[in-house]
Amino acid sequence: MNEERSVATISRRTLVKGAAAGSAACLVPWSKMAWAAQDCSTLRAGIAGYSVVNVLDPAKASLIPEFYVIWALFNCLLKFNEKMELVGDLAESWEHTSPTLWRFKLRDGVTFHDGAPMTAEDVKFTLDRVRAKDGDSPHKDKFASISDIRVVDPLTVEIEMAEPFAPLLSYLANARTGSQIVPKHLLDGGDERSFADRPVGTGAYKFVSHQPNVEIVLEGHSGYFVPDQPFIPNVTMPLIPEEASGVTALLGGAIDLTSTAPFADVPNLMQNPKVKVLRSPGLNTRFIALNHQTAPFDDVHFRRALSMAFDREAMVQIVLFGEGTAANGLIPAALSWAHEPKRRPLMSFDPERAKAELEKSKYGPGTEAVVLTWGAGWWKRFAELFAAQVNETLGTRLRVEVSEANTVYSRLRAKDYQASIWGWLGLIDPDEYTYEILHTDGWRNFHGYSNKDVDALLERARGEMDQARRGEIYKQAESLMAEDAPVICCFESHVHNLMTPEVNGFVQLPYSAFGGQLAAVTSC
Amino acid sequence: MTGLAITGILLFAILVVAHLMPYSPTEMSFTAVLKPPSWEHIFGTDSFGRDVFTRVLYGARISLLISVCGVALAMSIGTAIGMTAAYFGRLYDLVAMRFMDLLFSFPSFVLALFLMVILGFGVVNVMFAIALVYMPLFARLAHNMTLVVREEPYVQAARATGQPSIRLLLREILPNIAAPLMVQASIGVAFGIIIEAGLSFLGLGVQPPTPSLGVIMADGQEYFRRAPWVLTMSGLAVCFALLGLNLLGDGLRDLVDPRLRQRAE
Amino acid sequence: MSNLLEVRGLQTTFQLRGGAIKVVEGVDFDVRSGEVLGLIGESGSGKTVTCMSILRLLPEHASVKADHLVFEGREIATLDESEFRGLRGRRMAMIFQDPVGSFNPVKTIGWHFRHVSRRVSDSRPELFRDRGAWKREAAALLRRVGIPHGKDILGSYPHQLSGGMLQRALVALVLQMRPALIVADEPTTNLDNIVEHQIVELFRGLKDEFQSSFIFITHDMSIAAKLCDRIAVMYAGQIVEVGRAEDVLNDPKHPYSQGLVRTATELAARVERLQEIPGELPNWRSMTGGCRFKPRCPHGRAGCESPQPMRRLTQGREVRCLQHEAS
């Protein structure tokens, strides 16, 4: 950075600009009234519980708050409706011409925020970019089985699969998938970094500014293809580090809508006339990740013992204040067609059997191990409770080590851990919950778990186009997995959105597709 | 002397009463989650159904321990630096004291925070953070007083008899500057507790399940709308402890400094 | 010669944690207009307290009683605080021992003069005849007290001046207000001999020049001799002897006065071994009703235990001693 520029960065003008932007995040009652007077020209949709949004480039994004924004800026070929059924978004229609060939007809007259029309070229470019073998997109594995993408005409695109691949459609939907359609004319040979800073999509809202750790400002995309959406011309997305603070902000009139709610407060908030609470069983999974390459978790009996040594129901009550359901596997109940409703014995609290398993194990009571966790809030208490309960039942000596989320994540990937709380939110296909986490070369498999039969089943599921039958396979696979207890499934948490009574039209999806739902909001 | 009384009560509570409590500070009871204050739980219970009062007692013990160790460390190092600097003077004095001034120029909590980032979280590091924050205070105090005492005839005399400096510092000077240092220490302990609480409150300090005052408050803060008593009660306990220590410090100061004492009349 | 100040039965008590102690008791004396009354006695004999009692400058825990206090012909013992404040500075002022501590350290000498002048603007309107009138007056007074370029020091701060300078400045400050009565409380003790000499000379000059009366507190007979018209000797909170300066100094009647004078002459004569008064001031709590000098008195006799009144010897000569009962 040269002198002039560095001087410029601290010139008063920037100060003012920065501060003004910074402040928009938080408002006093009357500045709210001021806005209300303008008949709600700005929807203040707080992203609670996160303070960091790095990249807004779909292919590169990984953190959930990043997607909260991306979902508002971009569209995919498909999307989920409120019943979680796949419907067309940028794609008008699609057909399955052969087990391995998909053809999508694109919607006509869709334009990017910069006015350029969206065509099949952009779709091809986007998907090629995401799946590029040498690329660094965290989502590339989802599209690994694509063999070729062909532009038939400006509004038709064909996707050729190496082998039949059932999850493809879900992965082309506007979720945490990275398949959001990006403009070729900007990115082909363009500067990816600047795109990540000033993303351009086809979404209902276009990017205005981003003040790191403070807020993201969006404004309506006049050329949006859904008639008279978006209803509300401007959106600001304040970043509020603590969920609890999010509530305070809402009650204090500083924001209209939150992305999440602190579990502790939900019951009270439901009673509170000043707040509307949306709640639904979440598409997510929370578990204790175990490193099979280190003692004591290299012993299947020990792992099973753990799995039965604590009370999942109690955990839901204590850690989530009841805002969730005890897990019966990795696939959440919200994916009913793939979820086993009958409680698996290995996933229920059974001290006797747990002790019995410990007998079989080569590690006795008094075994020591460290459970990683992070941050404040319920993550910490999650680990605390787990360790405490297990120690009480088995007489083991599990110890909690609090670190910081990023660090935990890199330690997980480096397999530099014994056990750690972990979880995935916003995954929309059973394949993500199972194949990616359990398959020998699933990219979310940080546990070193490998079971031929499970792998086989998961591969078969990918090829099975009939949803019912596919679901059965997953149930089978999970029952098999349960025997090895590769991870200790704990619970799924509900997803919540809080809003002021004035907010109407916001539809909540189980994967908390926050930004994606803003376009339909009619009033605030 | 109120300070002494309160501090006495405090010590009695954390050393004796803690053991008389029917509850464990760490053992969870899912039947008694988030119970508001009542006769069997005067501070109520937390999200794990643990008796907050019991936790506060044990927490106070740990916080106090951390703070005392930190301050003790600060006092020994700081005093050593201050005394030697004043005694030997010259460049060493200049460099050492300037460095202390530098440390003194950092906002206390910022310095602690910075150190936690470097060293990582945890009990011992909180102790070091406190020590680092208070070292310059003691260094300055010791420095100034040594400068005075050094000129006293008996010190000069001892010097003349060619006593080794170390011995001189320990035998002649230290005893004469000890009292004010102790005063500073008792107040330092109070501030130490605040620092510990602050760091742990942010989640950068002591880590659960170790129940330090800061940890308890951090936990209470998470659901303080649902169960305000956890945060408020533990906070009140902190105030009580600090009040005791501060008053104690003032009392000691009056005792030590006759000018101030006579003014107190 | 009329009396400017008449003090009768002055009694000052300090309320201390240990109980009340009478520091000044049964003090009677007059100050005639235009004269210098020397108040003499070793330190702690209550000289300063006596004067501060009259000016009501003692802290709250001191209580002052007097049968009557007549100043300029009016009873001032009964005046309420605000009325009395009207007198302070304007009519009666005090010059304290420590010149350095007497000035407000954060204000210039000029500041002091300005506000003192304001204080007396009604009695001395000429000071504000025009801007800077008070300045000129101040400069003149400073010159008078021996600070030639007075104007310059108006701008300087106390800590920039020497003790002697400040003492002179303080005197000038008081004179600026033209009070009728000036109490000078050992104004020379903190100064070295030369300066002391100069100050004493200064007072001699002033005494003739300004028509004010002085109470000059000192423990130094030689100064008293140079300066005073009359002398009152104080011992242990009582006046033990009053008289014209030369009488008291040449022929002291009270054993204590005698002792004082002897030491002084010996001092002047540079005698080898000083013959000091044996013993020391009695402590306030163990004070008996009788003669307070008895424990140290060479002529102690039966009867000294009973309270001793002032005994009139000749016109204007009184002494508090049993020896002079007869006459």
Place this chain on the structure above:
Amino acid sequence: MKTLRYFIGRLLIAVTMMVIGALAVFLVMKAAPGDPALAALGEQATPDAIAAFRAEHGLDAPLIEQFVSWLRDMIGGDFGRSLTIAGGESISKLIAGRLPNTIFVGLYAVLFATAISLVIGSVAALRRGKLSDTLATSVAAVGVSMPDFWLGYVLILLFALTLGWLPSYGFTSPFESLSGALVTGLLPALAISAPMAAVFARTLRTSLLENAQRDYVTVARSFGFSERFVFRHYVFRNSIIPYIVIIGLQIRYLLGGVVVVERVFGVPGVGSLMVDAAFARDYPVVQACTIVFLAIVLSVNLTVDVTCAALDPKRTQ
């Protein structure tokens, strides 16, 4: 003239302190464990990605080289770029956006502390020994003993959640709406200022009492000056210097309070930035914030020194 020389002297000291402080921070930071590259790159960090990252941030240049360039940039007002919490964002920009808020809240707090302490301190001193004195003194004692962040929550509970008078969270920048800033800053400022006010009040009380016993006060009375005049121009005027010195000394605790309280009330200031950065192991940001805080303290001390010099003629000697 003297004052000017004095000021320049102070300034030089402050600047040297600043530079040395910066060096200390830099070196310590370098000694810190943990790989910023790993912390920075999210999911799927490939070895070559890490290498590239390290190269981009010059993390593998020799220490001294890194230091020199870092210092040069910093003097130019460029603190480098954030690693994790605002990937790639220029830290100077981050801080520039937040510094005004921090300063505003800080000043606001000092203002409160001063106002409160002036009243309590004077009352205590004037009614010394009386009930109001004991009351004031014990209020002060309690004040010092309250952790500011806890007080913050109590205030929220009271004024925002129970009474609903004041916003419980968030802060309006003074640049946007001064009144807004004053309202949103009220609770944070109160929380921070309580302990300060207590300390200030005590100092004021003691030095008032001390000065009330000085000779020049008696002398002033002997001039017949009114009690009010004596209090104003003698007692108070002479007590104000130690009072200001204490304010200067306390600023480091005050800023400490700001850090936590900003977090509690969601004030987008340098303090909350530093806490976020601390969690995310964003070393450059933590480093920058620390230095900014150091700079604030030093400049405050400088101001205090100069003010005292102006108020106390002895100083410049």
